[in-house]
Amino acid sequence: MLAEQYHPIDIKILDKNSDLAFNIFSKVQGGDEDRFVLYASKEARYREKVRELLESSELMEELFIHEDDLVLYFEHATNSLRDYVINSDATPEKKMEKVYDLSRDVTHQFFEANSSPEILRGSGQVVDLMEKCLEDNKLGFHGLTKIMEKDYYTYTHSINVGLYCMSFALKIGMPADEVHELGLGGMLHDVGKSSIPQEIINKKGALTEEEFQTIKNHTSNGIEVIRGLGCYGEKVVEMVGQHHEKYNGEGYHQGLVGDDIALFARICKLTDVYDALTTRRSYKKSLKTLEALTIMKTKMGHEFDPKLLNSFIRMMGPQA
Numbered sequence: 001m002l003a004e005q006y007h008p009i010d011i012k013i014l015d016k017n018s019d020l021a022f023n024i025f026s027k028v029q030g031g032d033e034d035r036f037v038l039y040a041s042k043e044a045r046y047r048e049k050v051r052e053l054l055e056s057s058e059l060m061e062e063l064f065i066h067e068d069d070l071v072l073y074f075e076h077a078t079n080s081l082r083d084y085v086i087n088s089d090a091t092p093e094k095k096m097e098k099v100y101d102l103s104r105d106v107t108h109q110f111f112e113a114n115s116s117p118e119i120l121r122g123s124g125q126v127v128d129l130m131e132k133c134l135e136d137n138k139l140g141f142h143g144l145t146k147i148m149e150k151d152y153y154t155y156t157h158s159i160n161v162g163l164y165c166m167s168f169a170l171k172i173g174m175p176a177d178e179v180h181e182l183g184l185g186g187m188l189h190d191v192g193k194s195s196i197p198q199e200i201i202n203k204k205g206a207l208t209e210e211e212f213q214t215i216k217n218h219t220s221n222g223i224e225v226i227r228g229l230g231c232y233g234e235k236v237v238e239m240v241g242q243h244h245e246k247y248n249g250e251g252y253h254q255g256l257v258g259d260d261i262a263l264f265a266r267i268c269k270l271t272d273v274y275d276a277l278t279t280r281r282s283y284k285k286s287l288k289t290l291e292a293l294t295i296m297k298t299k300m301g302h303e304f305d306p307k308l309l310n311s312f313i314r315m316m317g318p319q320a
Helices: 044-055 067-087 092-112 117-134 140-147 154-171 176-188 191-195 209-216 218-229 234-242 263-278 289-298 306-314
Strands: 006-008 024-028 035-040 063-066
Touching (some): 035 044, 092 117, 117 176, 117 191, 117 218, 154 176, 154 306, 176 234, 176 263, 218 234, 234 263, 263 289, 289 306
Antiparallel strands (some): 006 063, 024 035
16 A cells, blocks of 8 residues: 555654755545655755745644655654754653654564664664663663553563663663663564564464464574674674573573573563563553562572572662
8 A cells, every 4th residue: 555655754853954865745635545745855956945844833744754765764863863862951851752752663663564674773873872861870760661661562662671771781880882782682682573473473362382483483583684684793693582591491492591691681581571571461461560570580580590680670669
C-alpha cells in the first residue's frame, strides 16, 4: 500500500536553520486510498519558503517523509536534538524524554515497520545523547523509570535495557567507552527478533516447543544482523548473542557457564529480565521494583552473576 511508504515525522524536532535534506509530504484523504502530496521541497530554490513553513506557529497538520529518506530524517533529528541536549536549559528529565522519543521512533521503524537494518547505524549517536543526559548522575534508575514506557514492546524494551545498562555501568564506575558500548549493546540486544513472526512474539498463551525454538533463534539471528552492518565491536556482538545465557549453564544458545559468559552480556541479562518483569504485557501485570528484585534473587538467582546481581539490587530505588 502507498500509505506504508510514508512515515509521520515530528516537525518540532527539525532544525529550522539547516537545509532540508528530504522532501516533506502532507496527506490528502479521499477515495479508496490516501494521497501524499509535496508539502516542502528539499530543492535549494525553495529554501526560504521551507524555512518560513517550519517556523510557522500555526502548523497543525501531520506531515510525512518517504521511507527512502528515513535514514536522512533520523540523522537530521539526531543533530537537532544534540544541540538541544547540549545547549538547552531544560531539565535532565526533559532532555531524556526527547532522546527517548527519538530512539523509540528509530527502533519502532526497525522492529515493526520492517525498515532496513541500515536505520540502526545511527544508534551510536543516540546513545551519545543518552550519555549526556545521564552524565550529571541526577536521573538514576528511579528517574529513568518515570520516562520509560510501561507497556512491553520489543522496541521500547530494547531502549529501556540500553538505558538501564548505561545507568548501572555509571554507578559501578565503568569507563566512558564501556558505558557507551553497554548502552549500544542493550539497545540492540534483541535485533534478532525482527525476523520472528509478530504472532509468536506477542502470543498471550504458552509457546509450543516449536515456537520457543523459533524465539531462541533470535540470538544467533541478531549476531548475523549486527555483523552484517559491520560497524559494531565484539562486545556489542557478545551482548546480542549471549544475553540469554545463564550463569549455571542452562541458557541458550551456547550453554555458556559462569564467567565464560561475557561481562557485558551478564549485565545485559540482569537489565533484560528486570525490564521484562516491571513492564506490562497483554497477559501479565507489571511488578513493582521490590517484587521484581525479590523474584530475581530468590527464584532466578542461579541465572545471574551473583556479584552483579547484588550490586544491581543495592543500586535500585529513588536513591540510586
